[in-house]
Amino acid sequence: MLRTRSLLLGCAVAVAAMPAAAHHSTALFHWGKEVPLTNATVERWDWTNPHVFLYVRVPNKAGGTDRWAFEGMSPNHLSREGWSKRTLKPGDRINLTYYPLKDGRKGGFNVSVTFADGKTIRQLPAGAPASAAREQ
Amino acid sequence: MHEAPRSIIPVICVVAAMIAIPVNAQDTGQAAPEATAPRPASDYRKLEALPNWTGVWAPDWAYLFGRADGPPKPELTPAAAAKLEAFEAAKEKGENLQGQIANCIPPGMPGIMRMPYPIEFVFTPNAVYVITETFSQVRRIYTDGRSLPEDPDPFFNGHSIGRWEGDTLVVETIGLNPKMELQGGINPTEKTRIVERFRLADPGRMMVDMTITDPDVFAKPFTSQMAYVLKPDWEMREYVCQENNRDAADEFGRPTLNID
Numbered sequence: 001m002l003r004t005r006s007l008l009l010g011c012a013v014a015v016a017a018m019p020a021a022a023h024h025s026t027a028l029f030h031w032g033k034e035v036p037l038t039n040a041t042v043e044r045w046d047w048t049n050p051h052v053f054l055y056v057r058v059p060n061k062a063g064g065t066d067r068w069a070f071e072g073m074s075p076n077h078l079s080r081e082g083w084s085k086r087t088l089k090p091g092d093r094i095n096l097t098y099y100p101l102k103d104g105r106k107g108g109f110n111v112s113v114t115f116a117d118g119k120t121i122r123q124l125p126a127g128a129p130a131s132a133a134r135e136q
Numbered sequence: 137m138h139e140a141p142r143s144i145i146p147v148i149c150v151v152a153a154m155i156a157i158p159v160n161a162q163d164t165g166q167a168a169p170e171a172t173a174p175r176p177a178s179d180y181r182k183l184e185a186l187p188n189w190t191g192v193w194a195p196d197w198a199y200l201f202g203r204a205d206g207p208p209k210p211e212l213t214p215a216a217a218a219k220l221e222a223f224e225a226a227k228e229k230g231e232n233l234q235g236q237i238a239n240c241i242p243p244g245m246p247g248i249m250r251m252p253y254p255i256e257f258v259f260t261p262n263a264v265y266v267i268t269e270t271f272s273q274v275r276r277i278y279t280d281g282r283s284l285p286e287d288p289d290p291f292f293n294g295h296s297i298g299r300w301e302g303d304t305l306v307v308e309t310i311g312l313n314p315k316m317e318l319q320g321g322i323n324p325t326e327k328t329r330i331v332e333r334f335r336l337a338d339p340g341r342m343m344v345d346m347t348i349t350d351p352d353v354f355a356k357p358f359t360s361q362m363a364y365v366l367k368p369d370w371e372m373r374e375y376v377c378q379e380n381n382r383d384a385a386d387e388f389g390r391p392t393l394n395i396d
């Protein structure tokens with residue numbers, strides 16, 4: 001009974017809100033506020049339910065590295081979007097974007113990964129409007 | 137001579153157990169197990185007359201949480217409305233932001249039908265099984281003519297019977313777990329009844345009309361729709377939520393995430 005207009009709008013909202021209903025809410029994150037993180041080296045890639053996790057190391061101003069942790073979607077979702085357990089491996093150099101954790105810890109929800117060859121893959125499809133983010 | 141009595145003991149025990157089981161079944165007032173007895177092979181041939189729902193059906197996300205005006209809003213009784221208002225108000229304190237699903241506890245009905253992962257159908261002469269990828273659950277919808285249980289134990293997914301009206305599968309469900317939610321802040325009771333009507337809108341698209349009634353909760357029947365899309369190139373996957381769950385919700389619904 002939904003009209004076409006609300007259906008189309010609805011699709012975009014659904015994309016933004018998806019992780020919420022999948023397993024948990026988006027309340028912990030600045031959902032929709034996509035932030036870049038460059039010069040990251042993959043430390044660990046957990047291809048697991050209910051969410052994948054990506055751990056990276058990034059150089060800090062003190063001359064060392066900081067560890068960052070990012071939750072992502074699930075293997076069930078990502079495997080149908082072209083990702084796999086072999087998409088990332090320790091030592092890979094990447095840039096990424098994420099929705100930050102509200103509590104200030106170094107981490108968040110991974111949105112996209114860009115490889116050294118310039119190829120970008122996304123956990124969440126592009127164009128998901130930030131304003132559509134909503135807690136389920 | 138000493139061996140014989142001992143060898144009889146197990147036989148006696150087995151016989152005693154055989155006697156005891158039917159007696160217990162009668163004591164509990166449950167239906168005789170006839171409905172679950174082996175079916176003649178001819179019953180399987182009758183399945184050929186049913187619509188072909190083979191395949192993996194993915195939820196149409198627009199129906200999951202995609203409505204521009206938010207989830208469907210039921211008309212509640214004053215008591216249920218007051219409870220929902222308190223539930224929503226507590227979000228200002230950081231509570232009720234995350235459900236027990238974050239602790240890997242399945243949502244129960246109707247939430248299990250609104251997860252972002254696919255479902256599939258298995259027809260047998262006795263039942264239609266709905267297998268949900270999320271939490272790897274099975275809904276058993278008995279289509280063998282049995283009645284709904286009179287005083288069911290609370291089940292997350294309730295107790296379901298179904299019947300075919302042409303190519304539409306009509307499913308009635310009762311016996312939901314009151315600790316679960318029909319929607320955020322709205323819990324089922326022993327009076328809650330869900331009716332679902334599954335039908336193909338076209339060969340690759342399934343529509344499900346759902347009506348929830350409960351005189352203690354809803355001022356009028358609460359209707360909503362879901363849609364599923366056939367995915368010919370998908371296979372069902374497993375989903376073990378405890379594999380690596382780093383999210384959690386405490387008893388007040390306050391979320392945490394372990395990133396160590």
